Amino acid sequence: MLSKKTQYALKALGYLAAKYGQGPVLISEIAKNKKIPIKFLETILLELKQNNVLESKKGKGGGYYLIESPKKTTLAQAIRLVGGPIALVPCVSLNFYEKCADCDEATCGLNKAMLQTRDATLKILEKKTLAELIDG
Amino acid sequence: MLSKKTQYALKALGYLAAKYGQGPVLISEIAKNKKIPIKFLETILLELKQNNVLESKKGKGGGYYLIESPKKTTLAQAIRLVGGPIALVPCVSLNFYEKCADCDEATCGLNKAMLQTRDATLKILEKKTLAELIDG
DNA sequence: AAATAAGTCTACTTAATCAATAGACTATTA
């Protein structure tokens, strides 16, 4: 299961995707519509900004907005940015790899099974973009 | 990512699958070979016993063993037993479903995307069994 | 049959990570 943080990030990005090109969107507006604790959302959006997915504007008329077209960012990229591994176990993760303490990956049955599921998952998440998060 | 608990459970089940039909296996033997904290493993095995996957024998010569052939239990079943949801978000989980606070599932783009990944993952995990966890 | 050794079972404690909250600070607009 994705962490709450990652789930919130995807919800927020979906909301911003729908408003792409319409100027800055208030944190409070996203929080209200997507039912996300506002203070938690603040830190998530800030992190997405630091990762060059979002830009922000301070002061009146400010808010957050997507830098690029929603089609440019895949769900796999979005999930990884906010810290969520996609693989089910660390030893088959591309971006958060950790070697198992107890097994040889060449012969480990669990490793093989988890590799297959990771590939199946990635095949989907690397094809879909933020544009697909827009409701309709 | 699966919880540590779930990962340990799969490791242990793989070890017991390899020893199926050879009598009880010591907790300490599993812990040592699979590098699992022994007290944590105790609680996991106990839970698997209460879920009718394992049986145990106390006293000298005791230990844990699989009740049925490894081929009888799928990885999807095993993961769910020890408490791990397979879906990436609650609103597409079969066994740990929770309705989203903020969206209508009929139109939610995130829901659709996550449904697809869940199906792809389940297709694999429901086909593979504990027998596939045996190294080789 | 009693003593002992080998094992599981139960309850409790500590540590680490994740989620959420609070409030001061800075920049922008009007």
Next chain:
DNA sequence: TAATAGTCTATTGATTAAGTAGACTTATTT
């Protein structure tokens, strides 16, 4: 310069992971 809105730091609370202590059960040995 007043009001608005993002930025940053620190703290609290909840959940998960790990470790500790000891009681209980079974099998073997003598």
